[in-house]
Amino acid sequence: MSPYTSRQYSIETVGIVGTGAMGRGIAQIAALAGLQVRLYDTNAAAVGAARDYLSDTFSKLVPKGKLDSSRSLAALACVTGANAIEELKDCDLVVEAIVEKLDVKRALFKELEGIVSERCILASNTSSLSITAIAAACTDPSRVLGYHFFNPVPLMKVVEVIDGLRSDPAAGNALMDLARRMGHTPVRAKDMPGFIVNHAGRGMNTEGLRVADEGVASFVDIDRIMREQAGFRLGPFELLDLTALDVSHPVMESIYHQFYEEARFTPSPITGTRLAGGLIGRKAGEGFYVYVDGKQQAPAEAPAPTELPKRVWVSARGPAARDAVVALIARAGVAVDQGATPGADSLIVVTPLGFDATTAAVDEGLDASRVVAIDTLFPLVEAQRRTLMTTPATTRAARDTAHALFAHDGVPVTVIRDSTGFVAQRVVATIVNIGCDIAQRQIASPEDIDLAVTLGLGYPRGPLALGDALGAQTILTILRNMFKVLGDPRYRPSPWLARRAQLGMPLTQRDATDNDDNNYDTQEHA
Template identity: 40%
Template sequence: MTAIDRGTGRGIDRADLVAVVGTGTMGQGIAQVALAAGHPVRLYDAAPGRASRAADAIADRLGRLVAKEHLTAADRDAALGRLTPVADLADLAESELVVEAILEELDAKRELFTALESVVSGGCLLATNTSSLSVTAVAGVLRHPGRLLGLHFFNPAPLMPLVEVVRGAATDETAVDRAHATVAAWGKTPVRCADTPGFIVNRIARPFYAEAFRAYEERAADPATLDAVLRGSGGFRMGPFELTDLIGQDVNEAVTRSVWEALSHDPKFTPSLAQRQLVASGRHGRKTGHGWYDHSEGAGRTAPHTAEPCEPPGKVALHGDLGPAQGLVGLIEEAGIPVTREPVGSHLALPDGTRLSLADGTTATGDPFAASVRFDLALDYRTATRVALAASMAAPRSPCGPRSACSRRSVRRSVWSRTSPAWSWPARSRCSWTSPRTPPPARWRAPRTSTPPC
């Protein structure tokens, strides 16, 4: 019997055995998801003793869920009763689904699946959790490549709902249907996708990381400031530096390099030299105690750069409209600052003539108007808690300090500085200065006719 004979649109049964090969962070997380769905689960790892240690780690996590009253002690005990670490690949023979979560190396994955094919039944689904390798290439060495597909979970697997269900060139459609239904029954959100470099999420995410790392390399700002701006202005839950420290710099850099190579070295996917140096130095993020940030015991959180407060101006002139930043005008008026209007332009002007305009990919120093400040695009200026500013060298300096400009007043007050080229932001907001010599990364900016990015 083959995988395609098991029916269309129906996942594996709850009583069916799920095996996870590779017991690192992702393997443990996937095993926990399958346990939570009621399956018996077997863990295998080529390193002696590692599967048993992974089972202990899963037990610890389930214990913490019980302590937080997110799981009953009875359910924990039942789940642990279904979890079995094994030391021999042959112990996976009864599996209906095997999910591989080993190191991201094509030859290693091919070797594993070739061995598995001689162990499991013809109806067993085989899935790789690869985040960037070709599913087609992984399956290419199998006698029956139609039953192998990609199931790409995201870290941490028990919490992240999305799972990419990747169909390789030789994958049977019914195998995809069966895997999709299984993942949906696990309470996840499965998304079908083709076997393209990076699939969906990792392909889209590459420029998010790359532009941030490039801005750091060009000394636009430090990691803490860039992360804070993307959280407070862009609406992201985590910035790229803290996120890659969580993922692992080695893992993230390997995915970037894989996508870059698969797309014929497209410049927008070029790996970061700074990140490569982190990997080479063993600073892989939280798991090693150091990455972009220091995660050692007792290390404090790095503070982002924040401008000092200043007094608001007496009035502001709006020239034309600000496109996607037009909402700022209402915030200024709500703060009690008079706004005059001129028909031509796309900027704000302070009483001293300093021009404030939305970042458009050019530098503040390249502005033909000497005294100028670029401000960043925000997902929602009313709720934004931080915004990035870049001033030209000729922009006036405030009495609060060189190019300081953020003044915090009451909630939902947008206050401009009287003698400097910037303002405070609503609702506990702050401003972060970036280097005026570095162009704002163009791919962070939305066209004036578009909606702000999310």
């Protein structure tokens, strides 16, 4: 526990240092909750501009029925500007929302400590810097915590409360209560690189980039697969365009280096090059996509081939997957080759988990020129998209007839080059694996991990719940097979995943003893 005496905290007046998008957003939700808000910025004109922005925002919410006029006026009356930082002296909480540089933040917190009372909590909105490192500048680091909101603050209803090594748990509890008062959902994390959301987000972004870097599929095809096959709201490159590479690339590099070059978080030269070239995303009008009047421009898909194969032989490895594939073939009216080995004129379909099409073909002694793999991780019949994969030896005729076959019912099909784990398998398995490792490291509770990711990243499920839905043993098989082929440590399974898969336990379930011992007290395990 912290060596500092726990205090009682009551928060009614909030100081905000930095009046950019994040500072304004925090001020908006605080004022609407009836808190007194004091805005300070080293640029005095920015304070007035921020208050004008809030006035305009509140007034626009009234005709939309989201705010009545009396509450709008009351909220604005709660917001005052501070001409000097000393005017924050009687605040109960000061939230810093300034430039993401450790030395600048440390200097600010040291200055604030000499101004505010000892009952004032000092909180940083940092997205990637260590709270413990920021707090080290203070004589009393116990009242320094992370309070990480997401942009745009009023719409992103989650906030991470981060305990540094010396943070007072009572101060963290007060920030949790304040978040609820402001209409947000708080999650608790210990001080580790990326906290929860930016840590968990490495799975989608870094693995999506790795797939593209290997030449497996184009940016747009990877996004279509993750959105329409795997069920995510945005694919990795749509998400990177939304956040912008001038924000996301430094975070990727920071987390990678803070974890001492952990293979799972290896950044891609793709983003570094595009950042240098100014192709940073939606706000610049060009990123992985071009934007016209703010609308994404994506190339249209070519129509599927129409010539069906005469017969199809389906690998018997994975009986459930085979049955689903055979059912689709029957719907297309194509004959299934029932032989123990494929006939000389049969298209050969394999259904690997984690392996590439080449490995699947060689392991079964199949003619690789006729082999096409289909991803069966997600249901095939109800699919919004299906993914096929060829070996380097697969003929154009085999590829095209397979494409025609699996698009016969009107479901779009993406054909990719050979890849361990297709696209969806490897990205989803990486997302689940990193989520499991966050739980294993006790950075946050399983409940908070899933809550933070669904609210902060907009995923259809949190990583642990997603792993449970697909099956922990299935995810483990994908990772182990990818690791077997590539030998890349980025795919080594988390102990949390491996043990629960062996025991048949849900990934969302804590260790049986944790419920009694409260092992997710961030102070005990920081």
